[in-house]
Amino acid sequence: MRFPSSWLQSCTPAFVILLAPIFSYLWVRLGKRQPSSPIKFTLGLLFIGLAYCLLVPAAWMTAYGRISPLWLVGLYFLEVVGEMCLSPVGLSTVTKLAPVKLVGIMMGVWFLAASFGSKLAGKLSEFYVPESTTLVKLYGGVAMGLLISAGMLALLTPKVKKLMGTVN
Numbered sequence: 001m002r003f004p005s006s007w008l009q010s011c012t013p014a015f016v017i018l019l020a021p022i023f024s025y026l027w028v029r030l031g032k033r034q035p036s037s038p039i040k041f042t043l044g045l046l047f048i049g050l051a052y053c054l055l056v057p058a059a060w061m062t063a064y065g066r067i068s069p070l071w072l073v074g075l076y077f078l079e080v081v082g083e084m085c086l087s088p089v090g091l092s093t094v095t096k097l098a099p100v101k102l103v104g105i106m107m108g109v110w111f112l113a114a115s116f117g118s119k120l121a122g123k124l125s126e127f128y129v130p131e132s133t134t135l136v137k138l139y140g141g142v143a144m145g146l147l148i149s150a151g152m153l154a155l156l157t158p159k160v161k162k163l164m165g166t167v168n
Contacts, residue, residue, distance in 0.1 A: 008072050015080035023084040036168050038157040040089045042150050047082030049146030051075045052139050059135035096167045 027034050035043070051074075058071035090110060098106035124142065128134055153160075 005069070008069060008076075011073055011076040012080060015077055016083070019080055019084055023088075036157070036161055037089050037093045037164070038153060038160045040085045042153045042157065044082040044085035044089075045146050045150035045153060047078050047085065049143050049150055051078035051082065052143035052146060054078060055139040056136055056143065059139055062135070093164075093167070097164065 054071065054074050058067060058075075061067045091107070094106050094110050095103055124138060127138055
């Protein structure tokens with residue numbers, strides 16, 4: 001079956017629409033037993049890191065012929081799961097931790113940080129060289145960076161929770 005590659009662009013919004021109610025139900029259902037914000041951030045980094053781990057064999061396999069677009073669907077699914085642990089939780093945490101007079105500015109800083117991440121992703125894409133194994137190295141490096149960051153955040157979670165005081 002053939003379809004336009006642009007259809008893959010609908011995967012992320014579709015997964016957001018499908019998963020947002022599930023995650024909101026999950027967090028409400030868990031109540032006081034739900035993980036803290038730093039743990040949710042850790043889970044977000046972990047899932048996005050796993051998404052890039054999924055791309056490593058996919059990138060390697062492209063050298064040997066055609067592969068399925070389902071690899072990208074898997075990537076988008078894992079990224080959205082990670083996003084569900086990062087974005088809404090981050091926005092909520094910023095509004096809870098920022099001084100009342102600075103909430104608007106701190107929300108802007110949150111989005112500015114996201115834009116810097118997008119800029120960094122664009123810079124990393126400059127390392128792509130067609131007809132080489134650069135994609136495997138690039139995706140592997142991004143995956144390792146995310147997984148190491150998740151591990152470091154997991155180790156720092158007790159300290160971060162202490163710094164957050166009563167905010168969960």
